[in-house]
Amino acid sequence: GDSVTQMEGPVTLSEEAFLTINCTYTATGYPSLFWYVQYPGEGLQLLLKATKADDKGSNKGFEATYRKETTSFHLEKGSVQVSDSAVYFCALDRDDKIIFGKGTRLHILP
Amino acid sequence: NAGVTQTPKFQVLKTGQSMTLQCAQDMNHEYMSWYRQDPGMGLRLIHYSVGAGITDQGEVPNGYNVSRSTTEDFPLRLLSAAPSQTSVYFCASSLQGPRNTGELFFGEGSRLTVL
Numbered sequence A: 001g002d003s004v005t006q007m008e009g010p011v012t013l014s015e016e017a018f019l020t021i022n023c024t025y026t027a028t029g030y031p032s033l034f035w036y037v038q039y040p041g042e043g044l045q046l047l048l049k050a051t052k053a054d055d056k057g058s059n060k061g062f063e064a065t066y067r068k069e070t071t072s073f074h075l076e077k078g079s080v081q082v083s084d085s086a087v088y089f090c091a092l093d094r095d096d097k098i099i100f101g102k103g104t105r106l107h108i109l110p
Numbered sequence B: 001n002a003g004v005t006q007t008p009k010f011q012v013l014k015t016g017q018s019m020t021l022q023c024a025q026d027m028n029h030e031y032m033s034w035y036r037q038d039p040g041m042g043l044r045l046i047h048y049s050v051g052a053g054i055t056d057q058g059e060v061p062n063g064y065n066v067s068r069s070t071t072e073d074f075p076l077r078l079l080s081a082a083p084s085q086t087s088v089y090f091c092a093s094s095l096q097g098p099r100n101t102g103e104l105f106f107g108e109g110s111r112l113t114v115l
Helices: none
Strands: A003-006 A011-014 A019-021 A023-026 A033-038 A044-050 A056-059 A062-065 A075-077 A086-094 A097-100 A104-109 B004-007 B010-013 B019-025 B031-038 B042-051 B054-057 B064-066 B076-078 B087-094 B110-114
Touching: A003 A086, A003 A097, A011 A019, A019 A104, A023 A033, A023 A086, A033 A056, A033 A062, A044 A062, A097 B031, A097 B042, B004 B087, B010 B019, B019 B031, B019 B087, B019 B110, B042 B064
Parallel strands: A011 A104, B010 B110
Antiparallel strands: A003 A023, A019 A075, A033 A044, A033 A086, A044 A056, A056 A062, A062 A075, A086 A097, A086 A104, B004 B019, B019 B076, B031 B042, B031 B087, B042 B054, B064 B076, B087 B110
16 A cells, blocks of 8 residues: 655754655555654644655755655755754655654754 | 644543544534554554545544534544553644645644553
8 A cells, every 4th residue: 555654763963954854655646745744742734745746845944856756755954953853754645545654753952 | 723623632541431532623624534643653544534424444443433423523432442542643634635735734632541
């Protein structure tokens, strides 16, 4: 079945470092792809999305590009802040469902 | 702006007890869903509904019941709680369903412990 695989966490970086969180997917057809973020004690919220191949989603300095040839949707940010500390989930849509990866916890040190 | 409201936020049950987790949204969303979040497992879909009167199973439906009698409410029932149902439960809604919009709006979660 359709699935999403993310890099294992936790990921610990210093403030202003470059961030990459890897995400690959397995799916039939051409799903839309998403990154959701969960801040401590809260529910998830949509960070960015891409609906077709080569689309780039971006928000709050984060970017991800839908790569059909490598079935990937890696999340990047050029300079992270302490406030970016959270759990990040890669996801895809399939029919009437959103399928999530297991999440990657990110710690940013001041 | 209320958004998606879940109650209770915390609950402790004994094995075999029943309870209902409540979920209400005030955004006139057609689509509603329940997920559980467990360490190392991410979010797994329990049940979902594409509109009033329509429900369907997700990835892990066993031990849970749902109904959707109104657009606003989507309660999740545990008929006989088991320790394996200890988890954080999230309700999420969407205007027209993931296929159309892709964005789910989440509640703040309900932490359930079954002893």
